[in-house]
Amino acid sequence: ATTATTATGARVLPAPMGMFGSVRHLMVLANTGGVRSLYAGISPTLMGIVPYGGISFATFETIKSFYTHGEEGTDEMPLLHKLAAGGVAGLMASTATYPLHIVRRRMQVHGAHIFPSVWAGLHTIYMQEGVVNGLFKGVGLTWVKGPLAAAIGFTANDMLKLAVPAGRRAMVASAASPPSPTPATYIEAKQATALESLIAGGMAGAIAKTTIAPADRVKIIFQVDPKRPFTMSAALEKGRDIVRSEVGRYTLNTA
Secondary structure (H helix, E strand, C coil): CCCEECCCCCEECCCCCCHHHHHHHHHHHHHHHCHHHHHCCHHHHHHHHHHHHHHHHHHHHHHHHCCEECCCCCCCCCHHHHHHHHHHHHHHHHHHHHHHHHHHHHHHHHCHHHCCCHHHHHHHHHHHHCHHHHHCCCHHHHHHHHHHHHHHHHHHHHHHHHCCCHHHHHHHHCCCCCCCCEEHHHHHHCCCCHHHHHHHHHHHHHHHHHHHHHHHHHHHHHHCCCCCCCCHHHHHHHHHHHHHHHHHHHHHHHC
16 A cells, blocks of 8 residues: 655555545644644635636526426426536536636645745746646546536435425415516525525535546546646546556455
């Protein structure tokens, strides 16, 4: 087994897989670099989450607002339409905030000290590596997984929020003077409480993240290594290497 390197450069023994392994690594980081080391890359994360969330939700809800039904229509936006709307929202948001993800990953892996600030990180990567192979390195994988994750996440969120007691639909039916034709967003807003929306959003996010986890793992390998050139074929080969390595490790552990 190989050893791991913390953000401070300390060498640590490999931890077991799963939740307990993650907890052990968190403790090692906190002991060697302090609590602050656990938040390496928090600045670009915070800077990116606001525009990402704003662009993705605004795009998704705007597209949904254009969907209306007539007297003989249904109250809910069709599943395929939601998937398409979520995919467009994810593509736009992921692309717009991608350079911040590059900086964040490198600060998380190499330590926050690698760049004096987020803007310095963006400038350094641009000057040394350019746009395509620097600030947007690996964006091809994001164009594949981003729309997929957003489509699954938004659609799962809406489907979970709509899975509420039938009595809630009576409230919608008794609403005074709903607009005609009625946008899908008008009906959905009356179907879930804040708690239900919170639970639905959390479950939807977990479903989406689990689906795209393999692509995320491969993408991060290329993002954090300035010397590793990115192509889709190289990403696919790296994915196959990971699968072969993990299968071999599992075989050895179970032998």
